[in-house]
Amino acid sequence: MTIPSFLADMLLASIPAAGFALLFNVPKKFLLWSALGGAFAHSLRLLLLTYTSLHVELATFAAAAALSFIAVIGAKQLGAHPKVCTVAAIIPMIPGVSAYTAFIAVIRMNQNGVTDELVRTATQNTLRVFFIIAALAMGLALPGLTWFRRRVII
Amino acid sequence: MTGSYANRVNDLCLQIGLLLLQNGAEGALIESTTQRLGRALHAEQVEVTILANALIVTTRTTENTATAVARCRDQGVNFSIVTAAQRVMIDVENGTLRSEDVSARLSNIDARRYPDWLVVLAIGLSCACFARLTNSDLAGCAVTFVASAGAMAIRLKLAARHYHPILVFGITAFFATTLSVPALLYKWSDTPQTAMAASCLLLVPGVPLINGVSDVLKGYINMGIARWTFATLLTLASCAGIVLAMALFRV
Numbered sequence: 390m391t392i393p394s395f396l397a398d399m400l401l402a403s404i405p406a407a408g409f410a411l412l413f414n415v416p417k418k419f420l421l422w423s424a425l426g427g428a429f430a431h432s433l434r435l436l437l438l439t440y441t442s443l444h445v446e447l448a449t450f451a452a453a454a455a456l457s458f459i460a461v462i463g464a465k466q467l468g469a470h471p472k473v474c475t476v477a478a479i480i481p482m483i484p485g486v487s488a489y490t491a492f493i494a495v496i497r498m499n500q501n502g503v504t505d506e507l508v509r510t511a512t513q514n515t516l517r518v519f520f521i522i523a524a525l526a527m528g529l530a531l532p533g534l535t536w537f538r539r540r541v542i543i
Numbered sequence: 544m545t546g547s548y549a550n551r552v553n554d555l556c557l558q559i560g561l562l563l564l565q566n567g568a569e570g571a572l573i574e575s576t577t578q579r580l581g582r583a584l585h586a587e588q589v590e591v592t593i594l595a596n597a598l599i600v601t602t603r604t605t606e607n608t609a610t611a612v613a614r615c616r617d618q619g620v621n622f623s624i625v626t627a628a629q630r631v632m633i634d635v636e637n638g639t640l641r642s643e644d645v646s647a648r649l650s651n652i653d654a655r656r657y658p659d660w661l662v663v664l665a666i667g668l669s670c671a672c673f674a675r676l677t678n679s680d681l682a683g684c685a686v687t688f689v690a691s692a693g694a695m696a697i698r699l700k701l702a703a704r705h706y707h708p709i710l711v712f713g714i715t716a717f718f719a720t721t722l723s724v725p726a727l728l729y730k731w732s733d734t735p736q737t738a739m740a741a742s743c744l745l746l747v748p749g750v751p752l753i754n755g756v757s758d759v760l761k762g763y764i765n766m767g768i769a770r771w772t773f774a775t776l777l778t779l780a781s782c783a784g785i786v787l788a789m790a791l792f793r794v
Contacts, residue, residue: 398676401672401676402676404665404668404669404672405668405669405670405672405673407669408665408666408668408669409669409749410622411661411662411666412665413567413620413621413750414621414624414657415623416622416623419622468633469629470568470625470626472568472569473626476749477749479749479753480669480747481672481673481676483749485740485741485744486673486677486737486740488747488778489744489785492778492782492785496786522752522753522756523756526753526756527756527760529753529757530756533571533757533761534760541575541579
């Protein structure tokens with residue numbers, strides 16, 4: 390992986406994070422944090438996928454957990470619940486195209502008959518979506534389930 | 544306001560809980576914020592039950608107990624309101640906000656959203672970035688930008704008329720696909736499928752999905768299942784819209 394492609398990945402992830410933060414009406418002063426969070430988590434996942442043998446679900450989980458811990462620690466200073474920034478920041482990691490591919494495969498099965506190829510596409514993509522979303526949510530929830538289970542965050 | 548002190552505190556707790564529930568806060572945050580507000584106002588105990596469409600709060604003070612139920616109408620995701628409501632609770636805890644001003648502060652929370660043109664532009668760019676991250680060529684990204692920005696504009700218009708979210712998602716998906724179909728029909732892009740997929744990504748119900756899982760994990764299983772069900776319905780509605788458009792253009 391080259392440095393320009395790494396930086397491009399950060400930039401490409403930060404824009405949707407900020408875009409969805411606008412859609413979720415995140416307060417103005419946290420928009421930048423959402424964008425930075427998105428860039429951080431997505432590029433951390435890319436690093437893990439490139440330089441370690443982690444599967445995409447585990448890499449996603451690690452990236453989401455790292456983001457969430459930083460956000461929980463930062464939340465006290467910013468005076469807002471960490472989810473306000475982190476939910477928008479993990480949007481770039483949601484495997485939307487896989488979900489779309491899986492749905493289209495299922496529809497094709499209904500319209501043109503079931504083939505091995507379609508079953509493979511649908512199953513693979515559905516499983517990928519399911520595990521990545523579970524990994525994202527678990528990663529985000531991790532601080533609340535461990536160190537902060539009995540403590541208030543802000 | 545009339546009634547005992549327990550009633551008054553209960554009403555405030557219900558008001559803040561409802562604001563959080565309506566605007567996309569997760570179960571754990573709703574419960575902890577409501578309870579902390581109650582305790583900051585010297586209630587002995589505050590118990591909250593969160594349902595998908597209602598909130599039940601019971602407040603116990605040394606003299607009285609009060610319980611009330613409020614119906615909740617979902618208003619979509621608005622994290623500005625969630626943050627502001629939380630701020631009110633923290634101000635009460637810190638003693639900088641008096642109990643008689645709490646209700647007014649909560650009622651006057653600014654519910655304004657970002658201007659439509661900005662959201663449309665940002666979502667268009669976001670979906671174009673998704674296309675790029677999924678290795679689309681630049682022509683595909685351009686098509687995605689136009690299609691998803693157009694679809695977002697339609698979505699905001701429909702949402703402003705308070706149509707049912709399922710209808711809004713279905714119609715938006717139809718237009719997102721319709722607007723990105725030319726990339727395939729006229730071979731503008733070498734990766735038209737990616738462009739078509741990315742154009743629909745503005746419909747990913749990210750907040751209900753993430754909140755749903757975290758509600759289930761943190762013990763609010765009913766709420767979590769309700770959120771998941773709703774997210775699934777929204778996704779199916781989007782699918783129906785996509786199928787309709789694809790059938791229409793025979794792609």
